[in-house]
Amino acid sequence: MSIPIVDYLVLEPKPHLVAQECTACKAKVFGRHNACPACFNESFAEYEVPTTGILKTFTIVQFAAKGIPVPYTTGIVNCGGMDVAANITGVEAIPENITRGMEVQLATFPLGKDAGGVEAIGFGFEPV
Amino acid sequence: MSENVWILGIHMTPFGKHADKDVLDLASEAALAAMKDANVTMKDIQILGYGNLMGGTQGQSLQKNIGQTGIPVFNVSNACATGATALRAGVMAIKAGEADYALAVGVEKLSGAGLLTGNTAGAMPENWTPKGRQGAIMPLDGYIGTTGMAGLFAQIGLAYNDSDPRADFELFARIAEKSHSHSTLNPNAAYQKAMSLEQIMGDPMISYPHTRSMCSANCDGAAAAVLVSETKLRTLPLEQQRRAVKVSASIIATDPWTPGNQELADVNTVTKNASQAAYEQAGIGPEDLDLAELHDCFAAAELVHYDNLGLCAPGNAIDFFNTGATWRTGKMPVNVSGGLMSKGHPIAATGIANVWEVATHLRGEAGPRQIEGAKVGLAHVIGLGSTAGVHILEKSGL
Numbered sequence: 001m002s003i004p005i006v007d008y009l010v011l012e013p014k015p016h017l018v019a020q021e022c023t024a025c026k027a028k029v030f031g032r033h034n035a036c037p038a039c040f041n042e043s044f045a046e047y048e049v050p051t052t053g054i055l056k057t058f059t060i061v062q063f064a065a066k067g068i069p070v071p072y073t074t075g076i077v078n079c080g081g082m083d084v085a086a087n088i089t090g091v092e093a094i095p096e097n098i099t100r101g102m103e104v105q106l107a108t109f110p111l112g113k114d115a116g117g118v119e120a121i122g123f124g125f126e127p128v
Numbered sequence: 129m130s131e132n133v134w135i136l137g138i139h140m141t142p143f144g145k146h147a148d149k150d151v152l153d154l155a156s157e158a159a160l161a162a163m164k165d166a167n168v169t170m171k172d173i174q175i176l177g178y179g180n181l182m183g184g185t186q187g188q189s190l191q192k193n194i195g196q197t198g199i200p201v202f203n204v205s206n207a208c209a210t211g212a213t214a215l216r217a218g219v220m221a222i223k224a225g226e227a228d229y230a231l232a233v234g235v236e237k238l239s240g241a242g243l244l245t246g247n248t249a250g251a252m253p254e255n256w257t258p259k260g261r262q263g264a265i266m267p268l269d270g271y272i273g274t275t276g277m278a279g280l281f282a283q284i285g286l287a288y289n290d291s292d293p294r295a296d297f298e299l300f301a302r303i304a305e306k307s308h309s310h311s312t313l314n315p316n317a318a319y320q321k322a323m324s325l326e327q328i329m330g331d332p333m334i335s336y337p338h339t340r341s342m343c344s345a346n347c348d349g350a351a352a353a354v355l356v357s358e359t360k361l362r363t364l365p366l367e368q369q370r371r372a373v374k375v376s377a378s379i380i381a382t383d384p385w386t387p388g389n390q391e392l393a394d395v396n397t398v399t400k401n402a403s404q405a406a407y408e409q410a411g412i413g414p415e416d417l418d419l420a421e422l423h424d425c426f427a428a429a430e431l432v433h434y435d436n437l438g439l440c441a442p443g444n445a446i447d448f449f450n451t452g453a454t455w456r457t458g459k460m461p462v463n464v465s466g467g468l469m470s471k472g473h474p475i476a477a478t479g480i481a482n483v484w485e486v487a488t489h490l491r492g493e494a495g496p497r498q499i500e501g502a503k504v505g506l507a508h509v510i511g512l513g514s515t516a517g518v519h520i521l522e523k524s525g526l
Binding site: 003006007028029031033037056057061062063064066067069070072074075076078081082086087095100111114116118120122 | 249258271286391
Protein backbone atom coordinates (compact mmCIF):
# COMPACT_ATOMS: atom_id res chain seq x y z
CA MET A 1 0.00 0.00 0.00
CA SER A 2 1.23 3.47 -0.82
CA ILE A 3 -0.20 6.99 -0.71
CA PRO A 4 1.03 10.19 -2.39
CA ILE A 5 2.25 13.07 -0.20
CA VAL A 6 -0.38 15.34 -1.79
CA ASP A 7 -3.44 14.49 -3.80
CA TYR A 8 -2.15 16.31 -6.89
CA LEU A 9 0.57 13.67 -7.20
CA VAL A 10 -0.99 10.74 -9.06
CA LEU A 11 1.04 7.52 -8.93
CA GLU A 12 -0.67 5.32 -11.51
CA PRO A 13 -0.19 4.31 -14.26
CA LYS A 14 2.96 6.45 -14.19
CA PRO A 15 3.66 9.18 -11.63
CA HIS A 16 2.53 12.62 -12.72
CA LEU A 17 1.10 15.83 -11.28
CA VAL A 18 -2.48 16.90 -11.87
CA ALA A 19 -3.45 20.58 -11.75
CA GLN A 20 -6.87 22.19 -11.79
CA GLU A 21 -7.40 24.09 -15.02
CA CYS A 22 -10.10 26.74 -15.27
CA THR A 23 -12.53 25.72 -18.00
CA ALA A 24 -12.95 29.35 -19.04
CA CYS A 25 -9.55 31.06 -18.97
CA LYS A 26 -7.26 28.00 -18.66
CA ALA A 27 -5.49 29.33 -15.54
CA LYS A 28 -3.82 26.43 -13.75
CA VAL A 29 -3.51 25.92 -10.01
CA PHE A 30 -2.81 23.04 -7.64
CA GLY A 31 -5.31 22.05 -4.99
CA ARG A 32 -9.00 22.57 -4.47
CA HIS A 33 -10.33 26.04 -5.32
CA ASN A 34 -13.90 27.31 -5.18
CA ALA A 35 -13.48 29.62 -8.14
CA CYS A 36 -10.78 30.65 -10.56
CA PRO A 37 -8.41 33.27 -9.06
CA ALA A 38 -7.98 34.82 -12.50
CA CYS A 39 -11.53 35.00 -13.92
CA PHE A 40 -13.83 33.80 -11.07
CA ASN A 41 -15.33 31.02 -13.19
CA GLU A 42 -16.47 28.17 -10.93
CA SER A 43 -15.55 25.10 -12.93
CA PHE A 44 -12.24 23.33 -13.37
CA ALA A 45 -10.99 20.38 -15.36
CA GLU A 46 -8.04 18.19 -14.53
CA TYR A 47 -4.80 19.07 -16.30
CA GLU A 48 -1.95 16.59 -16.57
CA VAL A 49 1.28 18.47 -15.96
CA PRO A 50 4.23 17.47 -18.19
CA THR A 51 6.78 15.45 -16.22
CA THR A 52 9.80 17.33 -17.55
CA GLY A 53 10.63 20.98 -17.17
CA ILE A 54 13.19 23.74 -16.75
CA LEU A 55 14.45 24.89 -13.34
CA LYS A 56 13.72 28.62 -13.19
CA THR A 57 15.03 29.40 -9.73
CA PHE A 58 16.05 27.67 -6.52
CA THR A 59 17.45 27.91 -3.04
CA ILE A 60 19.45 25.51 -0.94
CA VAL A 61 17.99 25.41 2.55
CA GLN A 62 20.70 24.93 5.17
CA PHE A 63 18.78 26.02 8.23
CA ALA A 64 15.23 24.84 8.92
CA ALA A 65 13.00 23.79 11.78
CA LYS A 66 14.24 20.88 13.88
CA GLY A 67 13.30 17.59 12.29
CA ILE A 68 13.47 18.75 8.68
CA PRO A 69 16.47 17.14 6.96
CA VAL A 70 18.92 19.77 5.64
CA PRO A 71 20.46 20.72 3.34
CA TYR A 72 17.95 20.36 0.54
CA THR A 73 17.39 22.16 -2.72
CA THR A 74 13.99 23.49 -3.65
CA GLY A 75 12.85 25.64 -6.50
CA ILE A 76 10.40 26.42 -9.24
CA VAL A 77 10.23 24.15 -12.26
CA ASN A 78 8.45 25.35 -15.36
CA CYS A 79 6.72 22.32 -16.86
CA GLY A 80 5.40 23.15 -20.30
CA GLY A 81 4.41 26.63 -19.20
CA MET A 82 3.15 25.82 -15.71
CA ASP A 83 5.28 26.66 -12.65
CA VAL A 84 5.61 23.90 -10.06
CA ALA A 85 7.17 24.28 -6.61
CA ALA A 86 9.23 21.21 -5.84
CA ASN A 87 12.43 19.99 -4.29
CA ILE A 88 15.35 19.17 -6.57
CA THR A 89 16.42 15.62 -5.86
CA GLY A 90 18.92 13.07 -7.10
CA VAL A 91 21.82 15.50 -6.80
CA GLU A 92 23.80 16.70 -3.81
CA ALA A 93 22.49 20.03 -2.47
CA ILE A 94 25.48 22.23 -3.28
CA PRO A 95 25.43 25.36 -5.49
CA GLU A 96 27.86 23.84 -8.00
CA ASN A 97 25.28 21.20 -8.91
CA ILE A 98 22.34 23.49 -9.54
CA THR A 99 21.98 25.80 -12.52
CA ARG A 100 19.07 28.01 -13.43
CA GLY A 101 17.75 26.77 -16.75
CA MET A 102 18.74 23.13 -16.26
CA GLU A 103 16.42 20.39 -17.51
CA VAL A 104 14.78 18.27 -14.85
CA GLN A 105 12.27 15.44 -14.68
CA LEU A 106 9.73 14.26 -12.14
CA ALA A 107 10.96 11.64 -9.70
CA THR A 108 9.17 9.86 -6.86
CA PHE A 109 10.57 8.18 -3.77
CA PRO A 110 9.37 6.61 -0.51
CA LEU A 111 9.15 8.87 2.54
CA GLY A 112 8.38 6.27 5.18
CA LYS A 113 5.58 4.07 6.46
CA ASP A 114 2.85 5.04 8.89
CA ALA A 115 1.65 2.94 11.84
CA GLY A 116 -0.49 0.87 9.48
CA GLY A 117 2.41 0.09 7.15
CA VAL A 118 1.27 2.44 4.36
CA GLU A 119 4.18 3.91 2.44
CA ALA A 120 4.17 7.67 1.76
CA ILE A 121 5.43 8.63 -1.68
CA GLY A 122 7.04 12.02 -2.20
CA PHE A 123 8.09 13.73 -5.40
CA GLY A 124 10.80 16.01 -6.64
CA PHE A 125 12.53 16.86 -9.88
CA GLU A 126 15.96 15.47 -10.73
CA PRO A 127 18.42 16.54 -13.41
CA VAL A 128 17.81 14.82 -16.77
CA MET B 129 -11.70 66.35 -3.51
CA SER B 130 -10.77 64.35 -0.45
CA GLU B 131 -8.77 65.82 2.39
CA ASN B 132 -4.95 65.88 2.18
CA VAL B 133 -3.21 64.05 5.01
CA TRP B 134 -0.03 65.06 6.84
CA ILE B 135 2.24 63.49 9.41
CA LEU B 136 2.21 65.83 12.40
CA GLY B 137 4.22 63.71 14.81
CA ILE B 138 6.19 60.51 14.44
CA HIS B 139 8.54 58.37 16.51
CA MET B 140 10.55 55.19 16.32
CA THR B 141 12.03 53.50 19.38
CA PRO B 142 15.57 52.23 19.05
CA PHE B 143 15.48 48.78 17.43
CA GLY B 144 17.31 45.97 19.20
CA LYS B 145 16.93 44.09 22.46
CA HIS B 146 14.64 45.63 25.05
CA ALA B 147 14.73 42.93 27.71
CA ASP B 148 13.29 45.26 30.37
CA LYS B 149 10.27 46.35 28.30
CA ASP B 150 7.21 44.43 27.18
CA VAL B 151 5.22 44.99 24.00
CA LEU B 152 2.98 47.59 25.63
CA ASP B 153 5.96 49.51 27.02
CA LEU B 154 7.38 49.77 23.52
CA ALA B 155 4.05 50.63 21.87
CA SER B 156 3.38 53.24 24.56
CA GLU B 157 6.84 54.75 24.22
CA ALA B 158 6.36 55.18 20.46
CA ALA B 159 2.76 56.43 20.72
CA LEU B 160 3.42 58.91 23.54
CA ALA B 161 6.52 60.29 21.82
CA ALA B 162 4.69 60.63 18.48
CA MET B 163 1.86 62.52 20.22
CA LYS B 164 4.36 64.72 22.04
CA ASP B 165 6.04 65.43 18.70
CA ALA B 166 2.60 66.41 17.36
CA ASN B 167 1.67 68.38 20.49
CA VAL B 168 -1.53 66.37 20.96
CA THR B 169 -2.78 63.88 23.56
CA MET B 170 -5.04 60.83 23.41
CA LYS B 171 -7.92 63.29 23.90
CA ASP B 172 -7.32 64.63 20.38
CA ILE B 173 -6.95 61.26 18.63
CA GLN B 174 -10.14 60.12 16.85
CA ILE B 175 -9.06 56.79 15.39
CA LEU B 176 -6.31 54.29 16.20
CA GLY B 177 -4.74 51.86 13.71
CA TYR B 178 -2.75 49.19 15.58
CA GLY B 179 -0.58 46.29 14.57
CA ASN B 180 1.23 43.68 16.68
CA LEU B 181 1.47 40.63 14.46
CA MET B 182 3.35 38.19 16.69
CA GLY B 183 2.57 39.51 20.17
CA GLY B 184 -1.18 39.26 20.20
CA THR B 185 -1.89 42.61 21.84
CA GLN B 186 -4.70 44.87 20.60
CA GLY B 187 -4.98 48.60 20.21
CA GLN B 188 -7.36 48.37 23.15
CA SER B 189 -4.48 47.03 25.26
CA LEU B 190 -2.49 50.14 24.36
CA GLN B 191 -5.47 52.38 25.17
CA LYS B 192 -5.84 50.78 28.60
CA ASN B 193 -2.18 51.63 29.17
CA ILE B 194 -2.11 55.23 27.92
CA GLY B 195 -5.65 56.52 27.53
CA GLN B 196 -9.12 55.01 27.08
CA THR B 197 -11.24 57.49 25.17
CA GLY B 198 -13.71 55.25 23.39
CA ILE B 199 -12.45 55.92 19.87
CA PRO B 200 -12.63 53.26 17.13
CA VAL B 201 -9.64 50.94 16.85
CA PHE B 202 -8.64 49.05 13.74
CA ASN B 203 -6.46 46.09 14.74
CA VAL B 204 -4.68 45.08 11.56
CA SER B 205 -2.76 41.98 10.54
CA ASN B 206 -1.02 42.05 7.16
CA ALA B 207 2.24 40.17 7.77
CA CYS B 208 5.24 42.47 7.29
CA ALA B 209 2.96 45.16 5.82
CA THR B 210 1.05 45.41 9.12
CA GLY B 211 2.47 48.80 10.15
CA ALA B 212 1.83 50.32 6.74
CA THR B 213 -1.72 48.98 6.90
CA ALA B 214 -2.29 50.59 10.32
CA LEU B 215 -1.06 53.87 8.86
CA ARG B 216 -3.30 53.41 5.82
CA ALA B 217 -6.32 52.97 8.12
CA GLY B 218 -5.62 56.39 9.61
CA VAL B 219 -5.10 57.98 6.20
CA MET B 220 -8.41 56.57 4.96
CA ALA B 221 -10.32 57.86 8.00
CA ILE B 222 -8.98 61.38 7.48
CA LYS B 223 -9.53 61.29 3.71
CA ALA B 224 -13.10 60.14 4.35
CA GLY B 225 -13.66 63.15 6.56
CA GLU B 226 -14.32 61.03 9.65
CA ALA B 227 -11.33 62.28 11.63
CA ASP B 228 -8.89 65.18 11.86
CA TYR B 229 -6.36 63.29 13.97
CA ALA B 230 -5.38 59.62 13.66
CA LEU B 231 -2.77 57.57 15.47
CA ALA B 232 -1.04 54.55 13.91
CA VAL B 233 1.13 52.22 15.98
CA GLY B 234 3.16 49.12 15.08
CA VAL B 235 5.08 47.10 17.65
CA GLU B 236 6.88 43.77 17.97
CA LYS B 237 9.16 41.89 20.35
CA LEU B 238 11.19 39.40 18.34
CA SER B 239 14.68 39.28 19.82
CA GLY B 240 15.90 35.71 19.79
CA ALA B 241 12.97 34.52 17.68
CA GLY B 242 15.19 32.62 15.24
CA LEU B 243 13.96 32.57 11.68
CA LEU B 244 11.24 34.91 10.46
CA THR B 245 9.12 31.82 9.69
CA GLY B 246 9.66 28.09 9.63
CA ASN B 247 11.01 27.73 13.15
CA THR B 248 8.81 24.81 14.07
CA ALA B 249 8.13 21.70 12.08
CA GLY B 250 4.61 20.25 12.15
CA ALA B 251 4.26 16.93 13.91
CA MET B 252 4.45 13.82 11.75
CA PRO B 253 1.09 12.06 12.04
CA GLU B 254 0.82 8.43 13.09
CA ASN B 255 -1.28 7.59 10.05
CA TRP B 256 -1.18 9.08 6.58
CA THR B 257 -4.53 10.79 6.08
CA PRO B 258 -5.04 13.36 3.31
CA LYS B 259 -5.94 16.75 4.77
CA GLY B 260 -6.61 20.23 3.50
CA ARG B 261 -6.99 21.63 0.02
CA GLN B 262 -4.06 19.70 -1.39
CA GLY B 263 -4.76 16.45 0.39
CA ALA B 264 -1.42 16.61 2.21
CA ILE B 265 -0.66 13.58 4.37
CA MET B 266 2.14 15.31 6.33
CA PRO B 267 3.56 18.78 6.94
CA LEU B 268 5.08 19.84 3.61
CA ASP B 269 7.83 22.23 4.77
CA GLY B 270 11.08 20.76 3.52
CA TYR B 271 9.38 18.10 1.41
CA ILE B 272 7.67 20.35 -1.14
CA GLY B 273 9.38 23.72 -0.96
CA THR B 274 10.25 25.78 2.08
CA THR B 275 8.19 27.98 4.36
CA GLY B 276 11.37 29.81 5.33
CA MET B 277 11.37 33.39 4.10
CA ALA B 278 15.13 33.38 3.50
CA GLY B 279 14.64 30.59 0.98
CA LEU B 280 11.55 32.10 -0.55
CA PHE B 281 13.22 35.44 -1.22
CA ALA B 282 16.35 33.64 -2.42
CA GLN B 283 14.22 32.11 -5.16
CA ILE B 284 12.67 35.48 -5.96
CA GLY B 285 16.12 37.06 -6.25
CA LEU B 286 17.66 34.29 -8.33
CA ALA B 287 14.68 34.54 -10.71
CA TYR B 288 15.38 38.25 -11.30
CA ASN B 289 15.20 39.35 -14.92
CA ASP B 290 14.52 35.88 -16.39
CA SER B 291 17.03 34.28 -14.00
CA ASP B 292 19.91 36.59 -14.97
CA PRO B 293 23.08 34.67 -13.98
CA ARG B 294 24.65 37.92 -12.74
CA ALA B 295 22.09 37.94 -9.88
CA ASP B 296 24.37 35.78 -7.76
CA PHE B 297 25.65 35.22 -4.23
CA GLU B 298 28.32 37.91 -4.41
CA LEU B 299 25.97 40.54 -5.83
CA PHE B 300 23.45 39.95 -3.05
CA ALA B 301 26.25 40.01 -0.46
CA ARG B 302 27.40 43.38 -1.80
CA ILE B 303 23.86 44.72 -1.27
CA ALA B 304 24.03 43.55 2.35
CA GLU B 305 27.47 45.18 2.65
CA LYS B 306 25.80 48.52 1.81
CA SER B 307 23.11 48.03 4.49
CA HIS B 308 25.63 47.16 7.16
CA SER B 309 27.70 50.20 6.17
CA HIS B 310 24.73 52.59 6.21
CA SER B 311 23.60 51.52 9.69
CA THR B 312 26.90 52.62 11.24
CA LEU B 313 25.42 56.14 11.13
CA ASN B 314 22.09 55.14 12.65
CA PRO B 315 21.97 55.13 16.47
CA ASN B 316 18.53 53.50 16.33
CA ALA B 317 19.72 50.47 14.33
CA ALA B 318 19.87 47.03 15.92
CA TYR B 319 23.29 46.45 14.31
CA GLN B 320 25.67 49.34 13.85
CA LYS B 321 28.87 47.55 12.82
CA ALA B 322 30.14 47.56 9.24
CA MET B 323 30.73 44.11 7.74
CA SER B 324 33.15 43.27 4.96
CA LEU B 325 32.08 41.30 1.92
CA GLU B 326 34.19 38.40 3.19
CA GLN B 327 32.47 38.48 6.59
CA ILE B 328 29.04 38.54 4.98
CA MET B 329 29.77 35.72 2.54
CA GLY B 330 31.49 33.72 5.27
CA ASP B 331 28.60 34.01 7.72
CA PRO B 332 26.53 30.86 8.34
CA MET B 333 24.37 30.04 5.31
CA ILE B 334 20.63 30.12 6.06
CA SER B 335 19.23 29.50 2.58
CA TYR B 336 21.61 29.85 -0.34
CA PRO B 337 22.49 32.50 -1.35
CA HIS B 338 21.40 34.19 1.90
CA THR B 339 23.80 34.05 4.80
CA ARG B 340 22.72 35.22 8.24
CA SER B 341 23.87 38.82 7.70
CA MET B 342 21.88 38.96 4.44
CA CYS B 343 18.63 38.32 6.36
CA SER B 344 16.49 40.83 8.21
CA ALA B 345 17.37 41.14 11.86
CA ASN B 346 14.68 39.98 14.27
CA CYS B 347 14.56 42.50 17.09
CA ASP B 348 12.28 44.51 19.38
CA GLY B 349 10.90 47.90 18.49
CA ALA B 350 7.91 50.12 17.86
CA ALA B 351 6.98 53.08 15.73
CA ALA B 352 4.00 55.40 15.78
CA ALA B 353 2.67 58.30 13.75
CA VAL B 354 0.09 61.02 14.35
CA LEU B 355 -1.73 61.98 11.17
CA VAL B 356 -3.64 65.21 10.71
CA SER B 357 -6.00 66.60 8.09
CA GLU B 358 -4.70 69.52 6.05
CA THR B 359 -7.66 71.60 7.19
CA LYS B 360 -6.73 71.11 10.83
CA LEU B 361 -3.01 71.52 10.14
CA ARG B 362 -3.59 74.99 8.72
CA THR B 363 -5.02 76.08 12.11
CA LEU B 364 -1.84 75.05 13.95
CA PRO B 365 1.28 77.16 14.72
CA LEU B 366 3.55 77.83 11.75
CA GLU B 367 6.43 75.86 13.26
CA GLN B 368 4.25 72.73 13.40
CA GLN B 369 3.16 73.29 9.81
CA ARG B 370 6.82 73.58 8.74
CA ARG B 371 7.79 70.28 10.40
CA ALA B 372 4.71 68.45 9.13
CA VAL B 373 5.36 65.97 6.31
CA LYS B 374 2.81 65.53 3.55
CA VAL B 375 1.53 62.03 2.81
CA SER B 376 1.37 62.51 -0.95
CA ALA B 377 0.45 58.89 -1.60
CA SER B 378 -0.75 56.06 0.60
CA ILE B 379 -1.28 52.77 -1.18
CA ILE B 380 -1.94 49.23 -0.03
CA ALA B 381 -2.22 46.64 -2.80
CA THR B 382 -2.50 42.85 -2.84
CA ASP B 383 -1.09 40.42 -5.35
CA PRO B 384 -3.28 40.03 -8.41
CA TRP B 385 -3.38 36.67 -10.20
CA THR B 386 -0.27 35.97 -12.20
CA PRO B 387 0.52 32.46 -13.48
CA GLY B 388 2.61 30.64 -10.89
CA ASN B 389 2.04 33.08 -8.04
CA GLN B 390 0.44 30.36 -5.91
CA GLU B 391 3.67 28.36 -6.25
CA LEU B 392 6.11 31.23 -5.57
CA ALA B 393 4.88 34.56 -4.20
CA ASP B 394 4.99 37.24 -6.88
CA VAL B 395 6.23 40.21 -4.88
CA ASN B 396 7.19 41.94 -8.11
CA THR B 397 3.78 42.53 -9.65
CA VAL B 398 2.22 43.67 -6.38
CA THR B 399 5.04 46.13 -5.73
CA LYS B 400 4.94 47.44 -9.30
CA ASN B 401 1.18 47.95 -9.03
CA ALA B 402 1.43 49.69 -5.66
CA SER B 403 4.28 51.98 -6.69
CA GLN B 404 2.65 52.94 -9.98
CA ALA B 405 -0.55 53.81 -8.13
CA ALA B 406 1.45 55.79 -5.57
CA TYR B 407 3.36 57.78 -8.20
CA GLU B 408 0.07 58.54 -9.93
CA GLN B 409 -1.62 59.60 -6.69
CA ALA B 410 1.30 61.83 -5.69
CA GLY B 411 1.90 63.25 -9.14
CA ILE B 412 5.55 62.39 -8.53
CA GLY B 413 7.85 60.05 -10.44
CA PRO B 414 10.71 57.90 -9.18
CA GLU B 415 13.16 60.41 -10.71
CA ASP B 416 11.89 62.98 -8.16
CA LEU B 417 12.81 60.88 -5.11
CA ASP B 418 15.68 61.96 -2.88
CA LEU B 419 15.67 58.72 -0.87
CA ALA B 420 13.79 55.45 -0.54
CA GLU B 421 13.38 52.98 2.29
CA LEU B 422 12.38 49.70 0.68
CA HIS B 423 11.60 46.28 2.11
CA ASP B 424 14.97 44.54 2.12
CA CYS B 425 13.81 41.66 4.30
CA PHE B 426 16.60 39.73 2.53
CA ALA B 427 19.42 40.96 0.31
CA ALA B 428 17.85 39.49 -2.82
CA ALA B 429 14.63 41.39 -2.17
CA GLU B 430 16.37 44.74 -2.37
CA LEU B 431 17.59 44.00 -5.89
CA VAL B 432 14.17 43.17 -7.31
CA HIS B 433 12.56 46.20 -5.67
CA TYR B 434 14.94 48.66 -7.37
CA ASP B 435 13.17 47.53 -10.49
CA ASN B 436 9.68 47.12 -9.01
CA LEU B 437 9.71 50.66 -7.60
CA GLY B 438 10.93 52.09 -10.90
CA LEU B 439 14.17 53.34 -9.35
CA CYS B 440 16.02 51.99 -12.38
CA ALA B 441 15.12 51.20 -15.98
CA PRO B 442 13.17 47.93 -16.31
CA GLY B 443 15.48 44.92 -16.07
CA ASN B 444 18.43 47.11 -15.15
CA ALA B 445 18.67 46.67 -11.37
CA ILE B 446 22.04 44.90 -11.44
CA ASP B 447 23.80 47.58 -13.47
CA PHE B 448 22.01 50.24 -11.42
CA PHE B 449 23.35 48.81 -8.15
CA ASN B 450 26.82 48.34 -9.65
CA THR B 451 27.06 52.07 -10.42
CA GLY B 452 26.80 52.76 -6.68
CA ALA B 453 23.51 54.61 -7.16
CA THR B 454 21.86 53.20 -4.04
CA TRP B 455 24.65 53.96 -1.58
CA ARG B 456 23.99 57.04 0.55
CA THR B 457 26.46 58.95 -1.62
CA GLY B 458 24.77 57.80 -4.85
CA LYS B 459 22.11 59.43 -6.95
CA MET B 460 19.26 57.34 -5.44
CA PRO B 461 20.07 56.53 -1.81
CA VAL B 462 18.24 53.38 -0.68
CA ASN B 463 17.92 52.22 2.91
CA VAL B 464 20.23 54.80 4.44
CA SER B 465 18.84 53.62 7.80
CA GLY B 466 20.56 50.26 7.30
CA GLY B 467 17.30 48.70 6.18
CA LEU B 468 15.70 45.59 7.61
CA MET B 469 18.98 43.71 7.30
CA SER B 470 20.86 45.97 9.70
CA LYS B 471 18.48 48.47 11.28
CA GLY B 472 16.22 45.51 12.07
CA HIS B 473 12.75 44.21 11.36
CA PRO B 474 10.29 44.14 14.26
CA ILE B 475 7.59 43.10 11.83
CA ALA B 476 4.56 45.27 12.61
CA ALA B 477 6.73 48.28 13.44
CA THR B 478 8.57 48.24 10.12
CA GLY B 479 5.89 49.87 7.95
CA ILE B 480 5.80 52.94 10.22
CA ALA B 481 9.52 52.91 11.05
CA ASN B 482 10.49 53.31 7.41
CA VAL B 483 8.03 56.22 7.13
CA TRP B 484 9.71 57.71 10.23
CA GLU B 485 13.11 57.37 8.56
CA VAL B 486 11.99 59.17 5.41
CA ALA B 487 10.07 61.83 7.36
CA THR B 488 13.10 62.50 9.57
CA HIS B 489 15.25 63.22 6.50
CA LEU B 490 12.55 65.46 5.01
CA ARG B 491 12.48 67.40 8.29
CA GLY B 492 16.27 67.72 8.12
CA GLU B 493 16.58 66.01 11.49
CA ALA B 494 18.48 62.82 10.57
CA GLY B 495 21.80 63.91 12.09
CA PRO B 496 24.97 62.37 10.66
CA ARG B 497 23.08 60.21 8.18
CA GLN B 498 21.00 63.12 6.81
CA ILE B 499 20.51 63.11 3.05
CA GLU B 500 21.08 66.80 2.46
CA GLY B 501 18.26 68.75 0.91
CA ALA B 502 15.84 65.78 0.87
CA LYS B 503 12.38 66.95 -0.21
CA VAL B 504 10.66 63.77 -1.43
CA GLY B 505 10.96 60.17 -0.27
CA LEU B 506 9.30 56.78 -0.60
CA ALA B 507 8.68 54.05 1.98
CA HIS B 508 7.83 50.52 0.83
CA VAL B 509 6.95 47.26 2.57
CA ILE B 510 5.99 43.78 1.48
CA GLY B 511 3.92 41.41 3.56
CA LEU B 512 3.82 37.85 2.34
CA GLY B 513 0.47 36.68 1.27
CA SER B 514 1.03 39.15 -0.44
CA THR B 515 0.62 42.86 0.28
CA ALA B 516 2.65 45.86 -0.83
CA GLY B 517 2.47 49.17 0.99
CA VAL B 518 3.89 52.31 -0.60
CA HIS B 519 3.88 55.76 0.98
CA ILE B 520 5.30 58.82 -0.76
CA LEU B 521 6.16 61.70 1.52
CA GLU B 522 6.96 65.34 0.79
CA LYS B 523 8.61 68.05 2.83
CA SER B 524 6.46 71.03 3.74
CA GLY B 525 6.96 73.92 1.35
CA LEU B 526 6.62 76.47 4.16
